[in-house]
Amino acid sequence: MDDPAKETVELKLEQAEKERRERELAESAELEDETAQHERRAQSSAYLRDKLAERERAEREAAD
Secondary structure: OOOHHHHHHHHHHHHHHHHHHHHHHHHHOOOHHHHHHHHHHHHHHHHHHHHHHHHHHHHHHHHO
């Protein structure tokens, strides 16, 4: 990709989807360990999504 802003948006959407999927897996997990593992993955994806949102804002500000 040549446009870093577009790449950031796509990465942010990808992390949001991973977070959603992990939260669903956590809800359907039968074992407590599985639930905790999926919750940790969901939290990690949420953190990355938030960082990508910060990057997106910075890229927009730099472009202006």
